[in-house]
Amino acid sequence: MPASAADRALKRILSRDNQARHVAIIMDGNGRWAKKRGLPRTAGHKEGVKAVKRIVEAAVEAHVEALTLYAFSVENWRRPRIEVAAIMHLLYETTKREMREMVEKNIRLTAAGDLDGLSPRRRQILLKAIEKTKNNTGLTLNLALNYSGRAEILEAVRKIAAEVSRRKLALEDIDETMFAGYLQTDGLPDPDLLIRTSGEYRLSNFLLWQTSYTELYITDTFWPDFDRAHFFAALEDYQKRERRFGRVLDREGRPRKS
Ligand code: FPP
Numbered sequence: 001m002p003a004s005a006a007d008r009a010l011k012r013i014l015s016r017d018n019q020a021r022h023v024a025i026i027m028d029g030n031g032r033w034a035k036k037r038g039l040p041r042t043a044g045h046k047e048g049v050k051a052v053k054r055i056v057e058a059a060v061e062a063h064v065e066a067l068t069l070y071a072f073s074v075e076n077w078r079r080p081r082i083e084v085a086a087i088m089h090l091l092y093e094t095t096k097r098e099m100r101e102m103v104e105k106n107i108r109l110t111a112a113g114d115l116d117g118l119s120p121r122r123r124q125i126l127l128k129a130i131e132k133t134k135n136n137t138g139l140t141l142n143l144a145l146n147y148s149g150r151a152e153i154l155e156a157v158r159k160i161a162a163e164v165s166r167r168k169l170a171l172e173d174i175d176e177t178m179f180a181g182y183l184q185t186d187g188l189p190d191p192d193l194l195i196r197t198s199g200e201y202r203l204s205n206f207l208l209w210q211t212s213y214t215e216l217y218i219t220d221t222f223w224p225d226f227d228r229a230h231f232f233a234a235l236e237d238y239q240k241r242e243r244r245f246g247r248v249l250d251r252e253g254r255p256r257k258s
Contacts, residue, residue, distance in 0.1 A: 005229060006228050009229070009232040009233065010062060012236065013062055013235050013239065016239050019062070020064060020193040020239075021066065021192055022067075022068070022188055022189045022191045022193075023066070023067050023191060023192065023194075023234075023235070024067075024070070024191040024193070024206070024207055025055070025069050025070065025194070025196070025197070026195070026196040026203075026204060026206055027048060027051070027052070027069060027070060027197060027226075028200055028223055029199075030222070032044070032222055036222075041083055042082070044222075045090055047224035048090075048223050049094050050224070053098070054227055054231075055067070058228040058231045058232065060107070064139060064235075065139070066139070066141075066142060067140070067141055067142065068112070068207065069141070070144045071091060071143050072088075072147070073144075073147055073148060073204065073206070074146055074205075075204075088118075091145070095129050096129075099132060102132075102136070102141070103136070106136045106137060107138055108134060108136040108137070108138070109129045109133045109141050109143070110141070110188075111126060111130060111142065111144075112145070112152070113152075115145065118145065118146060126143075147184075147205075147206070148205050149205045149206055149207055152183055153209055155182075155184075159182050180209070183210070185207070185210055190210045190211070190213065190214065191210055191211055192214065192215060192238065193214065193234065193235070193238045194207070194215070195218075195219070195231075195234050196216070196217070196218045196219075198221070199218065199219070201218060213243070213245050215241050217237055217238065
């Protein structure tokens with residue numbers, strides 16, 4: 001079988017040593033994808049799940065360490081009830097259906113967000129999949145579910161304040177590294193790359209602390225159309241960027257001090 005352009009891109013990605021370790025994705029455009037075809041919005045979400053599967057497989061192929069997907073935000077509850085129910089159903093069914101494959105593919109499932117806000121049955125399925133895959137050492141698939149970046153930061157602040165008031169922590173102990181340890185992404189590196197599909201230029205309350213130096217990649221492609229080739233194009237684009245983290249670099253790309 002001849003190698004496709006995507007296969008060739010994958011080979012180039014793997015041959016370089018500046019691969020993105022953690023990729024985060026705002027999967028936008030399911031509704032517009034459906035509308036364009038005269039279908040109900042829920043059909044767009046259903047097709048979106050197929051894209052999730054494709055991109056998880058592509059992330060495994062590209063040796064990405066962590067993939068965080070914005071599956072449901074706290075703001076998404078404001079959508080019509082029928083749409084919320086459809087998204088929740090898809091999440092629950094997909095997790096259940098894909099559990100065995102995640103184990104086989106050495107994928108570790110984790111979640112960020114307020115899981116207590118999910119129905120007990122759904123939470124249980126999710127926690128079971130998290131438990132079953134917790135010792136896997138391949139891709140970490142992190143689902144942001146009932147997630148809010150601001151709520152996550154406030155929760156960390158509350159926990160830290162409680163420990164300070166109980167004198168378990170001193171004010172001097174509070175620094176960026178320890179603060180990150182109180183976030184729901186504890187243990188994951190900050191995202192190197194944030195992809196947003198369907199052409200919107202917003203963060204939408206996603207990983208607000210963690211994305212301070214993340215490279216952004218915005219594409220007009222609707223999420224259900226986003227495929228392996230699109231994903232590899234984003235990874236290659238990332239590898240061409242010069243990440244300065246606020247510094248000035250010399251001609252060899254090393255931080256310049258004087
Ligand atoms: C944004 O498109 C998409 C969502 C709010 C839901 C994303 C959820 C899925 C794709 C299902 C996830 C499943 C798993 C297993 C992770 P939109 O509806 O806002 O699109 P629009 O902006 O065109 O209306």
